[in-house]
Amino acid sequence: MAPRAFASSADLSAKEQTLEILADGVYALTAEGDPNVGAIEGEDFLVCFEAMATPVAAREWLALLREHTDKPVRYLVLSHYHAVRVLGASAFDADVIVAHQNTKELIAERGKQDWASEFARMPRLAKEPDSVPGLTWPSLTFADQLTIDLGGDRGDLVLRYCGRGHTEGDIVAWLPEQGILYAGDLVEAEAALYTGDAFHYDWADGTLDQVAAFGASTLIGGRGAVSQGKEAVAAAIEQTRHFLRVMIKEVGATHRSGGTLRTAFDRAHAALVGRYGDWPIFEHCLPFDVARLWDEMSGVTRPVIWTAERDREVWDQLQS
Incomplete structure (x- = not known):
């Protein structure tokens, strides 16, 4: 059997994007398993959620959004740090x-390595990579919760840290009046999980419990379709x-028995x-997922930094 192409390097076909209006001034853009993004209208400004991989890709999203609103972007919210999620920030x-x-600490620690790693894994998302001016740095950070007053009668947008999960810095965005939750990569709806920088035990229990506790009626996960209705929201959380x-x-089971990473x-x-x-991205993600979980079970508390070289080593070891 021919060797499997590295990660998503062979997935070069365009994905159909779908812009959904979930409530008055509340938007989500999904794209057949590609990273989801969103936007929320304040009285006279926008809050955008996630930034795409490059400014060129981000401007395409903004062009769709501008068909519905011309309000300026006051806040750009990054749910976590992965290069394909954040490096398009300058376009906003x-x-x-x-x-x-x-997340700010992760950018300082491993931002450049992650940039090289993710763009090699998913070249289709990195539209015109030379358009990226440099690492994206947050200008406002918080520890537990931050509330944005949307103005007028639009209510609040609540940003909250639910615990370690997909990374150690994931946050969600909650619209309590509408029951809408942007969950980032803490939840995927019919898309495989990437856990290469995860804290599996925290994520599977306490963190997802915190996400479920919002009682959302609509959930936008990191990838996959928007979950509409409490049953669909619960199903997406439980699938994760x-x-x-x-x-x-x-x-x-393999780790306890003294087996090998390949057996695991x-x-x-x-x-x-x-x-x-x-x-989407099941075969792409699983080698990196298992390698991180194996490390975690071996006492490596924080994820080892992924580099383009380490990516290839793990891929060749597990997907050859």
Whole structure:
């Protein structure tokens, strides 16, 4: 059998984008498993959620948004740090870029390495990579919660840290009056999880419990379709939890028995592929997922920095 192409390097076909208006002035853009983004109208300004991989990609999103509103972007909210989520920030000309304080520390620690890693893994998302002026730095950070007054009768937008999960700096954006939650990559709806920088145990239990506690009636996950209705929201959260728990069970059994990383990968793959194998980026993510979980089980508390070189080493070891 021919070797599998590295990560998503062979996935070069365009994905159909869908702009949904979820409530008055509340938007989500999904794209067949590509990273989701969103926007919320304040009385005389916009809050944008996520920034795309490059300014060129971000401007395409903004052009769609400008068909509905011409309000200036006051806040750009970054749910976490991964290069394909944040490096398009300059296109928004936002007054304030908001992230969790841990996210700012992650950018300082591993921003350049992650940039090289992610653009090599997903070249299709990196439209005109030379347009990126440099690392994206938040200008406002917080630890637990930050509330943005949307003005007029539009209510509040609540940004909250629910605990370590997809990274150690994930935040969500909650519109309590509308029951709408932007969950970032803490929840995926019919898209495989990327857990290469995750804290699996925290995520699968306490963090997802905090997400579920909002009681959202609409949820925009990091990838996949918008979940509409409380049953669909609960299903998306539980699918995310199930993926994590299956990984923990299968990799853990191999780790306890003194097996190898490759055996752990094969075992996790066999347990997950039937339900998740046809979902976007499943084969791309799983080697990096298992490698991080193996490290976590080996006592490596914080994720090892992914570099373009380490990516290839893990891929060749597990997906060859």
